[in-house]
Amino acid sequence: GAVVSQHPSRVICKSGTSVKIECRSLDFQATTMFWYRQFPKQSLMLMATSNEGSKATYEQGVEKDKFLINHASLTLSTLTVTSAHPEDSSFYICSARRTVGFQETQYFGPGTRLLVL
Amino acid sequence: LAKTTQPISMDSYEGQEVNITCSHNNIATNDYITWYQQFPSQGPRFIIQGYKTKVTNEVASLFIPADRKSSTLSLPRVSLSDTAVYYCLVGGTYSSASKIIFGSGTRLSIRP
Numbered sequence: 001g002a003v004v005s006q007h008p009s010r011v012i013c014k015s016g017t018s019v020k021i022e023c024r025s026l027d028f029q030a031t032t033m034f035w036y037r038q039f040p041k042q043s044l045m046l047m048a049t050s051n052e053g054s055k056a057t058y059e060q061g062v063e064k065d066k067f068l069i070n071h072a073s074l075t076l077s078t079l080t081v082t083s084a085h086p087e088d089s090s091f092y093i094c095s096a097r098r099t100v101g102f103q104e105t106q107y108f109g110p111g112t113r114l115l116v117l
Numbered sequence: 118l119a120k121t122t123q124p125i126s127m128d129s130y131e132g133q134e135v136n137i138t139c140s141h142n143n144i145a146t147n148d149y150i151t152w153y154q155q156f157p158s159q160g161p162r163f164i165i166q167g168y169k170t171k172v173t174n175e176v177a178s179l180f181i182p183a184d185r186k187s188s189t190l191s192l193p194r195v196s197l198s199d200t201a202v203y204y205c206l207v208g209g210t211y212s213s214a215s216k217i218i219f220g221s222g223t224r225l226s227i228r229p
Contacts, residue, residue, distance in 0.1 A: 034217070094160075105151065111159060
């Protein structure tokens with residue numbers, strides 16, 4: 001199956017600092033990746049769509065200056081949480097879309113647990 | 118984007134067959150149906166994907182009626198390790214605008 005990795009798996013940082021999370025598709029190329037956030041006992045919430053070589057598309061209510069997304073290659077997208085605050089503490093999950101013919105399938109990374117103190 | 122409706126939770130016992138049904142009345146012609154499994158503090162894991170009729174792999178079967186307004190994930194002979202949240206999603210057509218929106222999922226609990 002298709003493999004997507006995330007790094008780091010967990011991070012603890014002080015309030016006001018920035019944190020970068022990497023998402024990599026290991027065995028396929030992905031022109032499109034997605035970033036989700038998940039709070040305890042809740043479903044995944046789509047934050048933004050990351051497009052290789054172009055600007056990310058953010059969902060309503062997600063601050064683009066707060067959550068910087070860079071999709072510099074066909075296998076790597078990064079999410080930077082800038083000036084993190086305790087309310088940004090969450091489980092961040094990325095996915096990469098693999099296209100085979102007309103069929104698309106999203107494969108998810110293992111997630112990154114962010115704790116802002 | 119098609120909205121999906123699933124039962125919030127289900128309980129079953131080891132060795133039983135579990136069927137989880139998902140409603141997606143507004144599914145588009147080109148949409149696929151995909152099921153994911155998620156354990157706590159992990160990313161969703163792809164289980165199965167289909168377009169119509171029946172799809173089977175080593176893990177599960179997916180039944181899709183002719184009108185495609187619903188689908189049923191079938192897990193044969195479940196074990197305790199199948200306790201997880203299962204998400205039904207529709208989408209995945211060849212479009213740069215397509216994206217998957219998660220519903221609430223079904224929390225499946227397997228008992229000994």
